[in-house]
Amino acid sequence: MSVTHTDVPGPAGFQITDDCPIRDVLDRVGDKWSVLIVVLLGRRTHRFSELHRAIEGISQRMLTHTLRALARDGLVSRTVHASVPPRVDYELTELGRTLLGPLTALDEWATAHRDDIRAARERHDREVPAT
Amino acid sequence: MSVTHTDVPGPAGFQITDDCPIRDVLDRVGDKWSVLIVVLLGRRTHRFSELHRAIEGISQRMLTHTLRALARDGLVSRTVHASVPPRVDYELTELGRTLLGPLTALDEWATAHRDDIRAARERHDREVPAT
DNA sequence: CAGAATCCGTGTAGATACTG
DNA sequence: CAGTATCTACACGGATTCTG
Numbered sequence: 001m002s003v004t005h006t007d008v009p010g011p012a013g014f015q016i017t018d019d020c021p022i023r024d025v026l027d028r029v030g031d032k033w034s035v036l037i038v039v040l041l042g043r044r045t046h047r048f049s050e051l052h053r054a055i056e057g058i059s060q061r062m063l064t065h066t067l068r069a070l071a072r073d074g075l076v077s078r079t080v081h082a083s084v085p086p087r088v089d090y091e092l093t094e095l096g097r098t099l100l101g102p103l104t105a106l107d108e109w110a111t112a113h114r115d116d117i118r119a120a121r122e123r124h125d126r127e128v129p130a131t
Numbered sequence: 132m133s134v135t136h137t138d139v140p141g142p143a144g145f146q147i148t149d150d151c152p153i154r155d156v157l158d159r160v161g162d163k164w165s166v167l168i169v170v171l172l173g174r175r176t177h178r179f180s181e182l183h184r185a186i187e188g189i190s191q192r193m194l195t196h197t198l199r200a201l202a203r204d205g206l207v208s209r210t211v212h213a214s215v216p217p218r219v220d221y222e223l224t225e226l227g228r229t230l231l232g233p234l235t236a237l238d239e240w241a242t243a244h245r246d247d248i249r250a251a252r253e254r255h256d257r258e259v260p261a262t
Numbered sequence: 263c264a265g266a267a268t269c270c271g272t273g274t275a276g277a278t279a280c281t282g
Numbered sequence: 283c284a285g286t287a288t289c290t291a292c293a294c295g296g297a298t299t300c301t302g
Contacts, residue, residue: 016167047283061285080284099244110152178264180263192265195266
């Protein structure tokens with residue numbers, strides 16, 4: 001387990017600090033839209049309007065914001081074509097592509113266990129109807 | 132790629148829907164504290180106060196809330212010992228333990244690439260100082 | 263000890279309108 | 283087409299106080 005921790009005296013023996021790597025990555029792609037964009041761009045390059053159409057429910061504002069954040073972190077590259085009408089292509093960088101593996105693992109877990117979670121939730125809600 | 136999508140006519144060829152599995156799991160553990168708790172419980176069973184001490188910065192309220200949510204989804208089990216003073220143990224369920232794999236993969240990616248991201252971010256901010 | 267209840271600030275994100 | 287600007291809301295989460 002490589003989660004950042006510091007050995008300290010006491011019964012627990014260690015403590016998780018604020019800047020642990022896994023929280024880092026979740027702060028980055030744990031938001032509502034980032035992973036969807038990364039997964040889409042993992043298939044092929046998309047232009048702005050294509051992403052907008054492909055991702056159901058995203059607003060123009062959030063698409064712009066999320067793409068900017070991903071570009072800032074070096075996961076996505078943004079290419080402006082000087083044409084009329086304008087055209088901007090987004091694609092995964094080398095770094096962005098390396099993220100596909102871990103995301104796929106998480107995706108497969110989610111697909112495999114979503115029914116288990118649903119079942120657990122229903123069972124729980126049956127036992128504790130309303131606090 | 133197993134992300135949920137529906138084939139539709141049009142240039143994109145498909146569309147990501149709201150209830151795709153990977154968004155499901157991120158809605159669950161993508162919050163500020165869930166993964167930290169899962170990782171800690173992956174090491175061993177903890178009681179409430181141990182978690183509170185081990186996770187720097189978490190409030191009692193959020194620890195309770197997050198544990199309840201994890202228990203509801205069947206990832207964590209909650210065992211109340213009828214003693215004075217009261218004692219409650221939390222541990223990963225079978226289902227919860229299966230999540231450790233994907234989380235570790237993400238953690239390793241984060242550890243391996245956090246410097247790349249930092250570098251990309253600094254480069255970007257140097258090129259675009261303040262919009 | 264392990265919480266429940268309350269109050270409240272803030273960031274995330276949606277809707278809408280406008281622009282190069 | 284690919285954005286920006288503004289305005290707003292609601293949920294997330296922190297601080298504090300109280301209890302079985």
